[in-house]
Amino acid sequence: MSEHDSNRRNAPGAALGRTLIIANPVAQSGAGKRIAGQLQRFLALYHHDSASFELVYTEHMGHAVELAEAARGYDSVLALGGDGVVHEVANGIMRIGAEHRPALGVVPVGSGNDFARTLGLDDYGGKDFARLLTCERISLDVGRVTYIPATGNEGAEPQGCGQAGQHCTPNPAESSPAPIPSDILPAGEITGTANDTVTEYFVQTLSFGLDAAVAIGTVDLRATVALTGAPLYLMSGAGVFLRSFKSYPARVSIDGGAAQELCTFLMAIQLGPTYGSGFLICPEADPTDGRFDLCYASGKATRAHALALLLRAKNGHHLSSPLIHTATARHLELAFERDDYPIQADGERIRARSMTVDLLPGELTVLRPL
Numbered sequence: 001m002s003e004h005d006s007n008r009r010n011a012p013g014a015a016l017g018r019t020l021i022i023a024n025p026v027a028q029s030g031a032g033k034r035i036a037g038q039l040q041r042f043l044a045l046y047h048h049d050s051a052s053f054e055l056v057y058t059e060h061m062g063h064a065v066e067l068a069e070a071a072r073g074y075d076s077v078l079a080l081g082g083d084g085v086v087h088e089v090a091n092g093i094m095r096i097g098a099e100h101r102p103a104l105g106v107v108p109v110g111s112g113n114d115f116a117r118t119l120g121l122d123d124y125g126g127k128d129f130a131r132l133l134t135c136e137r138i139s140l141d142v143g144r145v146t147y148i149p150a151t152g153n154e155g156a157e158p159q160g161c162g163q164a165g166q167h168c169t170p171n172p173a174e175s176s177p178a179p180i181p182s183d184i185l186p187a188g189e190i191t192g193t194a195n196d197t198v199t200e201y202f203v204q205t206l207s208f209g210l211d212a213a214v215a216i217g218t219v220d221l222r223a224t225v226a227l228t229g230a231p232l233y234l235m236s237g238a239g240v241f242l243r244s245f246k247s248y249p250a251r252v253s254i255d256g257g258a259a260q261e262l263c264t265f266l267m268a269i270q271l272g273p274t275y276g277s278g279f280l281i282c283p284e285a286d287p288t289d290g291r292f293d294l295c296y297a298s299g300k301a302t303r304a305h306a307l308a309l310l311l312r313a314k315n316g317h318h319l320s321s322p323l324i325h326t327a328t329a330r331h332l333e334l335a336f337e338r339d340d341y342p343i344q345a346d347g348e349r350i351r352a353r354s355m356t357v358d359l360l361p362g363e364l365t366v367l368r369p370l
C-alpha cells in the first residue's frame with residue numbers, strides 16, 4: 001500500500017465510505033434543516049473527499065424508507081433526524097439484500113434520540129460532527145414485527161382482568177385513544193398477498209400500553225409546545241395518565257411457550273436499554289447479545305401507582321417493584337383484545353390486533369462513533 005493510500009484509509013471519515021445523508025428538515029421543530037446545512041459545510045471543509053457525501057431531504061412521512069431503499073451501492077447511510085427517521089432509514093436499508101446493505105449511521109436531531117443514546121451519542125448537541133468521522137462498524141440485532149394493519153375500530157372495550165382491579169374497567173368515554181388518520185402508513189413493507197401482511201423492522205424499542213400512548217402523544221404535542229426530550233415525554237405522560245389510564249389485556253407467548261393472559265399497562269420489547277427519551281426501561285438490554293429484553297407490568301395498580309412506576313423507570317428504579325417483570329426472548333406472539341391499542345416501534349405508531357416479533361441477530365451494520 002502506498003503512503004497516499006494508507007493516509008487515505010486512515011483519514012477522518014474513511015470508515016463511512018460513499019455516504020448518503022438522509023435528513024428530515026422538520027425534525028426537532030425545524031432544527032433538522034439547519035443542522036444538515038452545518039454538516040454539509042463541515043464535510044466540505046474537513047473531509048478528505050467531500051464528493052463522497054450526498055445530502056437529500058425527506059419531503060414527507062415515509063420518504064426516508066424509499067430513499068434508504070434506493071441507497072444500494074452506498075457504503076453508509078446517515079439518518080439525520082429523530083428516532084422516527086432512524087426507524088424509516090433502517091426499514092429502507094433492511095429491504096436491501098444483506099450483501100449490498102449500507103451501514104446505518106445517526107446524526108441525532110430529534111425529541112427522543114434513544115437509538116443514538118444506545119450508540120453512546122447521548123450528549124450530542126448537533127455540532128460534534130467530528131465524532132461522525134471517527135467511527136467503527138458493528139453488527140447490531142434488529143427486531144422484525146409482522147402484522148396485518150388494523151382499522152382501529154374492532155373489538156369490545158376491555159372487560160377487565162380479574163385480579164387487576166379498577167384500572168381494567170375504564171370509562172370508555174375517557175379512555176378511548178384518539179383516532180389515527182388513515183393516511184398514516186406503516187414504515188414496513190407489505191409482504192402478504194391475501195391479507196396484506198406488513199413486515200416492519202425496529203432498532204430500539206417496540207411497546208404497547210401506556211408507555212406507547214405517551215410516545216404517540218408526543219407527535220401531536222410537539223406541534224403545539226416548544227418542548228423536546230424528556231420534558232416533552234413527561235408532558236405527554238401527564239396527559240395520558242390523566243385522560244387515558246387503563247390496562248391492555250393481551251395474550252402473550254414467549255419463545256414458543258404457552259400463551260399467558262396478561263392484564264398489563266405496559267409491555268416493552270427492547271433491543272437498546274431506553275425509550276421515551278432516556279427512560280431506562282431495560283437497563284441490561286444490549287443490541288449485540290442476540291435477544292430482546294422484555295419489561296412488563298402485571299397485577300393490580302392504581303393510576304398513581306402506575307405513574308410513579310413509570311417515573312421511576314427514568315433511572316431504572318422501577319425494576320424493584322413486584323408489579324414489574326422482566327424476561328428475555330427471541331420470538332413473541334402477541335394478541336390484543338382490541339385493534340386500537342397504542343403500539344409503537346421506535347416511536348412510530350403501529351395499529352394491529354395481533355403481531356409476531358422476531359429477533360434477527362447481527363443483521364444491521366451500524367456506525368458507532370469511537
Ligand SMILES: Nc1ncnc2c1ncn2[C@@H]1O[C@H](COP(=O)(O)OP(=O)(O)OP(=O)(O)O)[C@@H](O)[C@H]1O
Pocket residue numbers: 024025026027028029058059060061062063080081082083084085086088109110111112113114218347348
Ligand atoms: N419532510 C417531512 N415533512 C413532514 N414530516 C416528515 C418529513 N420527513 C419526515 N417526516 C416525519 O416526521 C416524523 C418525525 O421525525 P423525526 O423522528 O426525524 O423527528 P422528531 O419527531 O423531532 O424526533 P423523535 O422521533 O425522536 O421524537 C417521522 O414520522 C417522519 O416520517
